[in-house]
Amino acid sequence: MAAEFHEARWWRHEAEGRILCELCPHGCRLKEEQSGFCRVRRREGDRLLSLSYAHPTGFAADPIEKKPLFHFLPGSTSLSFGTLGCTLGCRFCQNWMHSHAEVLRAARRRVAPEEVVALAEREGAASISYTYNEPTVFGEFVCDVSRMARERGIRNVLVSNGYVNPAPRSEIYARIDAVNVDLKAFSDEFYRREAKGRLQPVLDTLVWLRRETQVWIEITTLLIPGLNDSAEMLTEECRWLVDELGPQVPVHFTAFHPDFQMLDREATPPATLARAHAIAREAGLQHVYVGNVNDAERQTTFCTQCGARLIERSWRAVHIVGLEGSRCVQCSQPLAGVFDPPAEA
Numbered sequence: 037m038a039a040e041f042h043e044a045r046w047w048r049h050e051a052e053g054r055i056l057c058e059l060c061p062h063g064c065r066l067k068e069e070q071s072g073f074c075r076v077r078r079r080e081g082d083r084l085l086s087l088s089y090a091h092p093t094g095f096a097a098d099p100i101e102k103k104p105l106f107h108f109l110p111g112s113t114s115l116s117f118g119t120l121g122c123t124l125g126c127r128f129c130q131n132w133m134h135s136h137a138e139v140l141r142a143a144r145r146r147v148a149p150e151e152v153v154a155l156a157e158r159e160g161a162a163s164i165s166y167t168y169n170e171p172t173v174f175g176e177f178v179c180d181v182s183r184m185a186r187e188r189g190i191r192n193v194l195v196s197n198g199y200v201n202p203a204p205r206s207e208i209y210a211r212i213d214a215v216n217v218d219l220k221a222f223s224d225e226f227y228r229r230e231a232k233g234r235l236q237p238v239l240d241t242l243v244w245l246r247r248e249t250q251v252w253i254e255i256t257t258l259l260i261p262g263l264n265d266s267a268e269m270l271t272e273e274c275r276w277l278v279d280e281l282g283p284q285v286p287v288h289f290t291a292f293h294p295d296f297q298m299l300d301r302e303a304t305p306p307a308t309l310a311r312a313h314a315i316a317r318e319a320g321l322q323h324v325y326v327g328n329v330n331d332a333e334r335q336t337t338f339c340t341q342c343g344a345r346l347i348e349r350s351w352r353a354v355h356i357v358g359l360e361g362s363r364c365v366q367c368s369q370p371l372a373g374v375f376d377p378p379a380e381a
Contacts, residue, residue, distance in 0.1 A: 042089030044077055045176055046204040055079050059172065059204050060123040061237045073232075074173045076121035088119035088174040090146045097159045099352045103167065103195050104288050104327055106337060107373025108214040108252050110347055111354045114193060115161040117152065118168025119177070123199045125232035126220065128260055128298040131168055149180040156190050163191035163213070172200040175208040182211040198241035199233050205241060214252040214374065216288075217242060221257070221264035222273035230263065230298075239276075246281050252374045254286040256327070259304045259312060261292070270312050274319035283320045284340075284372035289313060290327035306331065323372070341369035 046058045054065040057072050064072035066079040076088040098116045100109055156164050164185050166178050171194050182192040191213040198217045220227060224235040245251050255277065259265040277285055289312040291304035309326040313334050316324040326334040330351065337347040339358065344366040346358040358365050362375040
């Protein structure tokens with residue numbers, strides 16, 4: 037097996053003979069031939085291997101809005117791919133076929149970093165999105181692909197749960213241009229019970245992104261009826277986002293549908309999304325959206341100064357109607373986001 041897979045980073049030997057994986061807060065201490073919580077980082081002999089390096093489960097040329105990213109190169113195409121595994125164990129996972137799959141039973145076609153970048157160029161993609169499952173579990177591959185992409189003028193996007201330790205986080209995000217962080221709920225109890233993790237490391241990642249990097253940030257919260265959709269919890273979350281990330285951070289409230297191990301909850305009613313949208317606006321967030329439903333008004337971007345419609349969306353259809361570059365054509369107010377050509381490597 038060792039010959040098939042890539043040696044992992046972010047681990048060390050411990051005195052008692054175990055290997056400590058330092059990628060995420062789980063801190064898995066592994067015996068011989070044991071995999072970590074994520075299922076894709078496995079000890080073989082005296083090494084830790086990444087079972088998902090260079091083994092994507094598939095590619096798609098997606099609208100960037102599907103990530104969702106609404107203020108990052110709107111209307112552009114992103115080459116999306118993922119692998120297997122996750123640093124959290126959400127009972128409500130909407131993509132569990134990848135996040136909770138048994139990696140050793142998966143197809144083993146190898147795709148080199150340069151092949152990913154070449155495919156993005158052939159598709160005319162403005163960015164590469166590391167998505168579908170948690171990208172930090174294949175962080176070594178993200179580092180290698182993102183470096184090559186940056187050299188070719190292609191942007192890099194993470195769709196992440198934010199559950200990662202500081203040292204690997206700095207390396208994985210070194211050439212990342214935008215991220216959508218899935219903030220599951222503003223409750224440590226929820227994280228422990230429903231996601232097998234903790235809230236604080238996710239908040240630490242968000243604060244670090246805001247204060248220490250130039251990465252464009254957007255937030256998604258999947259609203260699950262009766263679990264994370266109370267007015268009190270949503271108000272607390274939105275106030276924290278305003279205080280720590282600023283009022284211009286785009287926030288997406290998306291509709292849950294019963295899946296994986298959570299089949300006993302109803303799908304999120306549109307009224308719940310509308311209520312969350314109102315709470316967020318009342319808390320001071322300027323760009324609030326709803327997702328997984330047909331609600332064109334709450335998927336439209338408005339000027340924060342004059343209220344003009346800047347970007348209209350209907351599902352994945354995007355119409356830039358009131359922007360010139362990054363400014364409102366009515367009053368010249370700048371719109372927070374990334375609208376300029378890709379930066380130099």
